[in-house]
Amino acid sequence: MNRESLKDCSRVVIKIGTNSIMKSPTKVDYHKIDRLAFVCSTLQQEGKEVILVSSGAVGVGASALKMNKYPSSIAEQQALASVGQSALMNLYSRFFQHYGQYVGQILMTRDIIDYPNAYHNCKTAINSLLNKKIIPIINENDAVSVDELGHCTKFGENDTLSAVVTELIDADILIIMSDVDGLYTANPQTDDSASLIPFVSEINEEILSMAGGTGSIFSTGGMETKLKAAEYVMALGKSMVITSALNPSIVFSILGGEECGTLFKKLEKQHQ
Ligand SMILES: Nc1ncnc2c1ncn2[C@@H]1O[C@H](COP(=O)(O)OP(=O)(O)O)[C@@H](O)[C@H]1O
Numbered sequence: 001m002n003r004e005s006l007k008d009c010s011r012v013v014i015k016i017g018t019n020s021i022m023k024s025p026t027k028v029d030y031h032k033i034d035r036l037a038f039v040c041s042t043l044q045q046e047g048k049e050v051i052l053v054s055s056g057a058v059g060v061g062a063s064a065l066k067m068n069k070y071p072s073s074i075a076e077q078q079a080l081a082s083v084g085q086s087a088l089m090n091l092y093s094r095f096f097q098h099y100g101q102y103v104g105q106i107l108m109t110r111d112i113i114d115y116p117n118a119y120h121n122c123k124t125a126i127n128s129l130l131n132k133k134i135i136p137i138i139n140e141n142d143a144v145s146v147d148e149l150g151h152c153t154k155f156g157e158n159d160t161l162s163a164v165v166t167e168l169i170d171a172d173i174l175i176i177m178s179d180v181d182g183l184y185t186a187n188p189q190t191d192d193s194a195s196l197i198p199f200v201s202e203i204n205e206e207i208l209s210m211a212g213g214t215g216s217i218f219s220t221g222g223m224e225t226k227l228k229a230a231e232y233v234m235a236l237g238k239s240m241v242i243t244s245a246l247n248p249s250i251v252f253s254i255l256g257g258e259e260c261g262t263l264f265k266k267l268e269k270q271h272q
């Protein structure tokens, strides 16, 4: 599948998962965060608009509080995420400043989708940052987003949140960076015979059946939520790529039209 059109993407949402922010359940991957800050700053300074959706609040919180398993109570989870989000943003601010780039924090709850004023306000906040050449760093507001009866405030994972953000600000592409090279025919962590799929033009039952569980105790998405995110953005006529976060510079190759990871893009009518 020719990827030349990806060179024209000017507004880019990049989502990075917990497994990529953390080296282990208790160790933050500082080098990865630094590389990501370099890549996003370089793209922004080259004239693209970059929005970063970053998981890791719970993982970084667990590291800060020296916990190696996810607490069971909601109150504990909220405290963990609150400490972790603050520590995560502190890390991002410092690493981005190395590259002369300011960042802003946007914490979202799912109910912004249900309230047009909240949806519009969130959109204007993000666009206001972009107009000032500031990179928005977005996460779910885990400390307060707890689902109550009749009031859905929780996204629960950032794959869906990043797809909603892609629509919210009419981005051209969503790049989901994970601890795998892309979508495989089965979970590569449990099936050595699984092979990478370079291009998907439709999310169907066969594709969905390839998704297994998550890759870490603090992740909440997994491949299934990534495929649902792909379905969401493809329906909007946009592109999505799942790629490895091992070397964040891969984003330059993706936006240069090179075949990296798995590209999800609906085929144009004439090509069908
Ligand atoms: N078909 C598949 N292809 C690739 N990865 C898969 C597949 N099925 C399940 N997985 C799992 O999904 C994980 C990535 O999702 P997740 O654990 O939520 O990571 P992240 O923190 O990046 O969101 C991989 O580590 C892998 O174990």
Ligand SMILES: N[C@@H](CCC(=O)OP(=O)(O)O)C(=O)O
Residues within 6 Å of the ligand: 016, 017, 018, 019, 054, 055, 056, 057, 058, 059, 139, 140, 141, 142, 156, 157, 158, 159, 218, 219, 220, 221, 222
């Ligand atoms: N808001 C949560 C997001 C959890 C989440 O979606 O994790 P992942 O599946 O690793 O992207 C956090 O920051 O821990």
